[in-house]
Amino acid sequence: MTKTMNNAQARSGLVLAARVLMAVIFLVAGVRKLLTYGATLGYFAKLGIPLADVVLPLTIALEVGGGLLLIAGWRVRWVASALALFTLATAFAAHAFWAADAAQFAGQLNNFLKNVAMVGGFLVLIAYVSTVERGAGSRG
Template structure:
């Protein structure tokens, strides 16, 4: 019964996943100095480059996912990006006790989002997508 809504669910899934990344990327762009400072605060090298990469991945990736353009590759890239950012920015194992719970939730949120992107990688964007229109 639910299979008749497969296209609608696939579109909704793409939009819902992208809604986390598009505003985050835009806020990194509009608050570039703060983003650079935050990236630098965790000890990553070349924080300016990291900020640019994050903005491109988050804004560009979100728009591609919404449109269903090169979905499998973009989703795989976003899955990897999301796990890596969780490892660097939500180190629940290395924070004071009063921060563990929030950072652990944020880390596993990233892991779950990566799982959603891996589902898109495995099953594609659905019929309502640029990829489907292009026969990919």
């Protein structure tokens, strides 16, 4: 029984660490957008994001709120799903390496691939949490 509890505690700790590590990028990005609101609004407009003045506060709310909720462990499947979709959309909207000039190509490719990898991490988190919840008989 003790070994099983230790394994469960270790898995729980690793999942918490994964949630915190994945949330950090969203918390930092959201706070930075808030602190540089005007410049970020201009960047969104440059990217061609429609209704940038509406999208920016929603983005900040999703990044900061989603990051905090992910750390707290509240509705992890839903929060991770929302952040995964947002991250994938961001990869295509903000890191279009295929359209970047030679000086920006490598950086945009790296950021695009980072976003894709983060989506993969969210999928693993969603699958793990779903499996644990099924086993525990709880709803999430």
